[in-house]
Amino acid sequence: MRVLVDKNVVRRWFESVIRTNLGQPLTKEQELVVSILATARSQGVEIYVTLETYNILTRILRNPQVAKAIIANSDTLYRSKPFRGWLRNLREATTLTGEDAKVLAYATFGTNLPGTFVGCEKVVTLDRGLANEFQLKKENLEARLHRLKKRLPAPYQEARLPQVVLLESDSPLDST
Amino acid sequence: MMEVWDGQIFKAALRLHCTAGILELTQSQVVVRVAPKLKKAFEKQCDAMGLKPSETLRSLMLAFTRLEMRHQILTGEEPLTRDLTVSKYMAMSERDRMLLWDNWYQEAETYSKNSEVAVKKIAGSRR
Numbered sequence: 001m002r003v004l005v006d007k008n009v010v011r012r013w014f015e016s017v018i019r020t021n022l023g024q025p026l027t028k029e030q031e032l033v034v035s036i037l038a039t040a041r042s043q044g045v046e047i048y049v050t051l052e053t054y055n056i057l058t059r060i061l062r063n064p065q066v067a068k069a070i071i072a073n074s075d076t077l078y079r080s081k082p083f084r085g086w087l088r089n090l091r092e093a094t095t096l097t098g099e100d101a102k103v104l105a106y107a108t109f110g111t112n113l114p115g116t117f118v119g120c121e122k123v124v125t126l127d128r129g130l131a132n133e134f135q136l137k138k139e140n141l142e143a144r145l146h147r148l149k150k151r152l153p154a155p156y157q158e159a160r161l162p163q164v165v166l167l168e169s170d171s172p173l174d175s176t
Numbered sequence: 177m178m179e180v181w182d183g184q185i186f187k188a189a190l191r192l193h194c195t196a197g198i199l200e201l202t203q204s205q206v207v208v209r210v211a212p213k214l215k216k217a218f219e220k221q222c223d224a225m226g227l228k229p230s231e232t233l234r235s236l237m238l239a240f241t242r243l244e245m246r247h248q249i250l251t252g253e254e255p256l257t258r259d260l261t262v263s264k265y266m267a268m269s270e271r272d273r274m275l276l277w278d279n280w281y282q283e284a285e286t287y288s289k290n291s292e293v294a295v296k297k298i299a300g301s302r303r
Contacts, residue, residue, distance in 0.1 A: 001226055003225070007277060007281055008277070011273070011274070011277050015266070015273075018250060018262055018265075018266060019266070021250040022250055022251075022252055022262075022266070024266075035221075036221055036225060039221070039222060039225065039232045040225050040227065042231075042232060043227045043228065043231060043232060045225065045226075045227070050288075051288045051291060052281055052284045052285055052288050053281075053284070055284035055287040055288055056277070056281065056283075056284045059284065059287055060257060060280045060283055060284060061256060061257060061280075062255045062256060062257050062258065063254050063255060063256050063262065065250065065254070066250070066256075066262070078291060078292070078293040079288075079291060079292050079293065080292065080293055080294065080295050081294060081295075083292070099281060111293050111295050112293075113293060115293045115294055115295040115296055116295070117295070118295055122225070155295040155296065156295065165224055165225070
């Protein structure tokens with residue numbers, strides 16, 4: 001199973017690496033993120049970050065030690081050809097921010113560098129707005145994706161809408 | 177680094193799930209007693225991610241017992257970006273850190289343009 005974690009989840013992950021290595025206790029949110037990623041990894045779930053997040057870790061942050069902890073435990077999603085068209089659809093059909101729409105576009109039409117798959121099964125986020133808007137517009141998005149896929153060549157017809165999993169600090173996982 | 181991270185995340189995960197629980201160690205077995213509410217929460221989390229709770233807990237325990245004490249790898253004075261140290265970053269408020277990551281994201285977007293990958297053949301079944 002492939003899971004895409006959004007930027008804010010990666011931020012908590014990143015901060016938990018720092019806190020752990022400074023000997024500081026983790027916040028509830030950081031523990032939640034770390035625990036769910038650890039359990040996922042322990043059972044062979046592949047964790048992905050977007051190319052933008054990967055670029056933050058590799059080109060903006062100057063501390064390779066901390067970034068390496070995340071890079072070594074995740075893979076990067078790149079944009080496949082239908083990414084732009086699907087992103088336009090997401091922007092038209094929802095009130096999602098540009099960044100949130102991109103997360104969903106990656107989860108639907110992202111791929112690895114050799115291009116051996118299309119999309120992820122789940123998106124893990126701490127963003128209630130993203131989860132709610134996705135749930136609200138899911139049917140419309142399904143219909144739009146169906147129409148888009150009719151015009152695409154074979155490998156891209158494998159694309160599916162992901163499941164959006166909302167991590168919350170007060171309660172266990174809630175999926176929409 | 178990999179070993180430190182692996183050990184630390186498992187330790188943190190175990191601490192979360194066993195808070196208010198009891199850890200009993202004997203020579204042949206490890207018994208974890210957890211409050212029913214925590215057990216239920218753990219199982220629900222695992223379920224949402226398609227993981228098996230019993231196997232997950234076992235994996236966590238095995239990793240935990242393999243954990244060795246290691247020296248800390250950060251002092252806080254290391255640079256995080258061009259003009260920010262690790263300590264300064266961690267001293268920022270939650271909101272400021274969020275805004276900083278938003279700025280980093282915008283900068284990172286410029287590196288991500290024109291990076292399209294063609295999917296030629298999908299390896300195996302997708303789901």
